[in-house]
Structure formats: C-alpha cells, structure tokens
Amino acid sequence: MLKGDDVIIRKDLAGRWYNAIFSRYSVRAYDGRSVSSDIRCEIGQLLDGFSPMCKGARAVLLEEGSSEILSGFMGIVGRIRGADLVLVLIGDASYPDHEVAVGFLGEGIILHATSLRLGTCWVSGTYSRKAVEARIKLRDSEKVMAVSPIGFAKRSGQRVGERAMEAPRVLHKRKPLESLVRGLPMEDWPSGYREILESARLAPSAVNRQPWRFTVESDRILVSAARFELLPMAARKLDCGIAMLHLEAAAGATGIQGEWNLLSNPPGIAEYVI
Ligand SMILES: Cc1cc2nc3c(=O)[nH]c(=O)nc-3n(C[C@H](O)[C@H](O)[C@H](O)COP(=O)(O)O)c2cc1C
Structure with a gap:
C-alpha cells in the first residue's frame, strides 16, 4: 500500500518524490509504448489519495482515449501525441479547498510517475472535456479540473515504439x-x-x-x-x-x-x- 498514516506523506514516498522534483518536466510528445500493468497498478494505489490534504479530490487513470482527449485546442494548438494513459483529476466542489486538494493529489501522482521514468504534463486548458466526461462517471458536485498524459517521453530523432537511450534535458525556468x-x-x-x-x-x-x-x-x-x-x-x-x-x-x-x-x-x- 502506498498510503501514508493519518497526517503526513509516507517517508519513503516523500524521498522518492523529492528526487523526482528535479527531473520532472512537461512532456508533450510520447513514443507510443505501453505502460506495464504492474506500473499501472502501482499508480492506481494513489488515485484515491495518500494524505488528508487530498480530501476533496480523486483521480481516474484512463487506458484508452488519449489521442481524442489530448487533441488540443481546435485540434491544432497544444496537441499531445503518443501517450498510453490519461490521468484525470477530479475536484469535489462540496469541499471548499478542493482546488488545493486536486493540486496536491495530482502532483503526488505525477512525481510518482516521474520516479518510474514516465513522462507527464498537467493540462487544464488544451484538452477535450467532452471526451473525458464521456469516459467517466461524475457525481453531481464533482468536476474535472485537469488531466495529464502518462507514457514514455519521445526523444528527438526517435521513431515511434523505439526505446530511447539519452537522458531528458531538464529546464526549470522559475522566478528567483x-x-x-x-x-x-x-x-x-x-x-x-x-x-x-x-x-x-x-x-x-x-x-x-x-x-x-x-x-x-x-x-x-x-x-x-x-x-x-x-x-x-x-x-x-x-x-x-x-x-x-x-x-x-x-x-x-x-x-x-x-x-x-x-x-x-x-x-x-x-x-x-x-
Ligand atoms: C494546473 C496546470 C495547468 C496546465 N495546463 C496546461 C495546458 O493546458 N497545456 C499545456 O501544454 N501545458 C499546461 N501546463 C504545463 C505548464 O505550462 C508547465 O508546467 C510550465 O510551463 C512549467 O514547465 P515545466 O512543467 O516543464 O517545468 C499546465 C500546468 C499546470 C500546473
């Protein structure tokens, strides 16, 4: 089980996620390879939350529909190709801090995926809400707040389905x-x-x-x-x-x-x- 105790994120997960902070970046091109069922199960253990800060949020891992969901704005701007899975992040508006909870939950899952050498990208604008909502059942107070592709990052010059050797280039443009x-x-x-x-x-x-x-x-x-x-x-x-x-x-x-x-x-x- 990947859940922590009542108050904090479990220590081994915190260590793993801390390391992942420095290698995570937004991946918008994937190589089409599929994620193994073991890894899907491991990510699946985090979907309902891993600390009390996740209360008011939940996530669903979709195993199909990525090209339709991540087709971008009008199918032109922001299209994300080749991802095997789509993580859907859902907030429950009956909790006043559900937006904070969605950010907390989503980033824990994203850093966990990073620690498994998977690519991710938060997407709250350039995705098809209709295509997501056709695939999941929402309660009345729930809304989809963001999605993330999950899969193997495509490297420059790599053909679809080919395993990449080079390490990703990490860029963090941030305020001082x-x-x-x-x-x-x-x-x-x-x-x-x-x-x-x-x-x-x-x-x-x-x-x-x-x-x-x-x-x-x-x-x-x-x-x-x-x-x-x-x-x-x-x-x-x-x-x-x-x-x-x-x-x-x-x-x-x-x-x-x-x-x-x-x-x-x-x-x-x-x-x-x-
Ligand atoms: C809540 C949220 C929503 C985002 N929405 C989009 C989006 O709709 N489309 C997109 O291409 N990137 C999106 N991003 C990715 C950001 O542009 C990216 O995280 C930021 O530029 C920093 O780059 P980095 O993730 O590579 O460090 C989103 C990021 C966050 C946290």
Missing part, C-alpha cells in the same frame, strides 16, 4: 526564490528551510505563472496566492496545492516534520507548522 519569500531574512532561516522552499519554487504551474508566495517564520511557512488580476483564485489555489506537495515532500525527505493548516482567508491558502 528571493522574489517569492518574505518574513524572516534568509540568513536566519532554520536548517532545511532553503531546501524545502527551493523545491516549492520548482513546482509546475499553469502558463508557468508561479502564483505562490511564502511567508517564512521560525516555526511555520505560510503559503499564499499571488495577485494576478486575470488568473481566477481557483486556478491559483490549484497551483498552490502543487507547490505545497513539493514543500511537504522536501520536508519529509530532509527530516523536517510539519503539519498543514488550511486557511479560509484568501489570499492565505495554508500554513505548514513545523
């Missing part, structure tokens, strides 16, 4: 940490804070907006949503949930113990009490 944090000056941060905040900084976000800010205190880190007039709070909450998963995985991997308190006063999203 200094522009994302406030509170305690960096030189006064307790040990391990730099690692966990650096990991949160590397989180993926829609259109790479990185709409998260961190207020650092000696015994807690407050996560809040940055101001973006054009980006709805729901989208920012989802991105913050992704960064929170990175933060907790890094904390677990570096031996820092903490617990999340969700906040109900946006732009405050949650605080990680250490």
Whole structure:
C-alpha cells in the first residue's frame, strides 16, 4: 500500500518524490509504448489519495482515449501525441479547498510517475472535456479540473515504439526564490528551510505563472496566492496545492516534520507548522 498514516506523506514516498522534483518536466510528445500493468497498478494505489490534504479530490487513470482527449485546442494548438494513459483529476466542489486538494493529489501522482521514468504534463486548458466526461462517471458536485498524459517521453530523432537511450534535458525556468519569500531574512532561516522552499519554487504551474508566495517564520511557512488580476483564485489555489506537495515532500525527505493548516482567508491558502 502506498498510503501514508493519518497526517503526513509516507517517508519513503516523500524521498522518492523529492528526487523526482528535479527531473520532472512537461512532456508533450510520447513514443507510443505501453505502460506495464504492474506500473499501472502501482499508480492506481494513489488515485484515491495518500494524505488528508487530498480530501476533496480523486483521480481516474484512463487506458484508452488519449489521442481524442489530448487533441488540443481546435485540434491544432497544444496537441499531445503518443501517450498510453490519461490521468484525470477530479475536484469535489462540496469541499471548499478542493482546488488545493486536486493540486496536491495530482502532483503526488505525477512525481510518482516521474520516479518510474514516465513522462507527464498537467493540462487544464488544451484538452477535450467532452471526451473525458464521456469516459467517466461524475457525481453531481464533482468536476474535472485537469488531466495529464502518462507514457514514455519521445526523444528527438526517435521513431515511434523505439526505446530511447539519452537522458531528458531538464529546464526549470522559475522566478528567483528571493522574489517569492518574505518574513524572516534568509540568513536566519532554520536548517532545511532553503531546501524545502527551493523545491516549492520548482513546482509546475499553469502558463508557468508561479502564483505562490511564502511567508517564512521560525516555526511555520505560510503559503499564499499571488495577485494576478486575470488568473481566477481557483486556478491559483490549484497551483498552490502543487507547490505545497513539493514543500511537504522536501520536508519529509530532509527530516523536517510539519503539519498543514488550511486557511479560509484568501489570499492565505495554508500554513505548514513545523
Ligand atoms: C494546473 C496546470 C495547468 C496546465 N495546463 C496546461 C495546458 O493546458 N497545456 C499545456 O501544454 N501545458 C499546461 N501546463 C504545463 C505548464 O505550462 C508547465 O508546467 C510550465 O510551463 C512549467 O514547465 P515545466 O512543467 O516543464 O517545468 C499546465 C500546468 C499546470 C500546473
């Protein structure tokens, strides 16, 4: 079983996901090979959640329909080809923090897939909602919030179905940490804070907006949503949930113990009490 105890992500998973943070990137071209049933089962164990922070979210792994679902905008922009599986991320609107939960759950599954050398890509815009909804049963309060292809990344020059040898090139274009944090000056941060905040900084976000800010205190880190007039709070909450998963995985991997308190006063999203 891959589930953690009542409070935190299981330690071995945190270590594995922390390592995956540095090799994950958005993969938009796949080589068409299929993912083994063992790996599908392993990913399947995470779909209903792995920590209390996933409450209000669930995921479904579709084994067919990827080309129809990931056909892009009008079939032209953003088409993703060759993925074997599609991860569907669902939020339950009866939970006020379901967007944060979807980000947290989805990124745990995505980093787990990365640790299994699979490619992924969060997609909340360029997919066919109709094609997804034709394949899954939603409860009245549920909505599909994003999908991700899962499969083997295609490398340049590789033919479909051929195994790739070269390692992927990892790019992380992100804002500098200094522009994302406030509170305690960096030189006064307790040990391990730099690692966990650096990991949160590397989180993926829609259109790479990185709409998260961190207020650092000696015994807690407050996560809040940055101001973006054009980006709805729901989208920012989802991105913050992704960064929170990175933060907790890094904390677990570096031996820092903490617990999340969700906040109900946006732009405050949650605080990680250490
Ligand atoms: C919530 C979310 C939604 C996204 N939606 C799309 C999308 O609709 N189409 C797409 O091609 N990429 C999408 N992305 C991928 C981002 O563009 C990508 O994560 C970001 O540019 C950072 O690049 P990286 O993932 O390679 O580090 C999305 C990412 C997130 C986190």
